[in-house]
Amino acid sequence: MSQDALFQLGMDSVVLNTAQKEENTTAQPAPAVCDDKDHFIEKNGVLCAGSHFIVDLFEAERLDDLPYIQQTLVDCVNAAGATLLHIHLHPFEPNGGVSGVAVLAESHISIHSWPERNYAALDIFMCGDAEPERCIDVLQRAFSPGRIDVQELLRGRSA
Template structure:
């Protein structure tokens, strides 16, 4: 089976509430996670909600990382989608889980763009 990409859907629990409510900290962690996985960061956009919570996206040449946090619950919903086989999305997901000081993470990997024939994917 040949795929265009891998998409990790992560449920991250027991995180540090202060980190999850800090827009600048979340942005740095997400960008650092992308870089640690070997991805090339293109753009970032993050928003702090009132009274709490942060949403954001890191656009990478290989696709994207997204997050929405519920600091009051110590919970973050994270997606890491990478195209091609050069980047391992689990590297980014595991690194951010560590930096959120999470107690637990469950995740599902979804194969995206399944083809019978080999497909060459090039980063933009």
């Protein structure tokens, strides 16, 4: 990628703390999708594109531990039966917060953490046969939140 393209993406001035490196992991390409299946699901009698969970973790731990967060996202993907395409995590200084995304064949899991407030915001959206609700237990075990708020949205609902 050229320097101009990186500049347009706002990536030319990223400076990482030498103690904390940005993680960039790529998995194997996803298998081809059959043309006759659009991966919409039926949930609670509703035809939709998939389930989108909005997750807030309060009084949570290890929200500045980049390798741990990466492994937790992988554990979420595996628990949900999803297909990992790529993980990109970025640490922020000086507070150690982390922003990132696990890109899935079925959509994504994203995280943004504020370790100085023991808070993290996550999005978990999946279509097809994946079971995104299984990520909630993984997050609870991994980050030991004192409180967790979960909202589920059914995306692309048929009218």
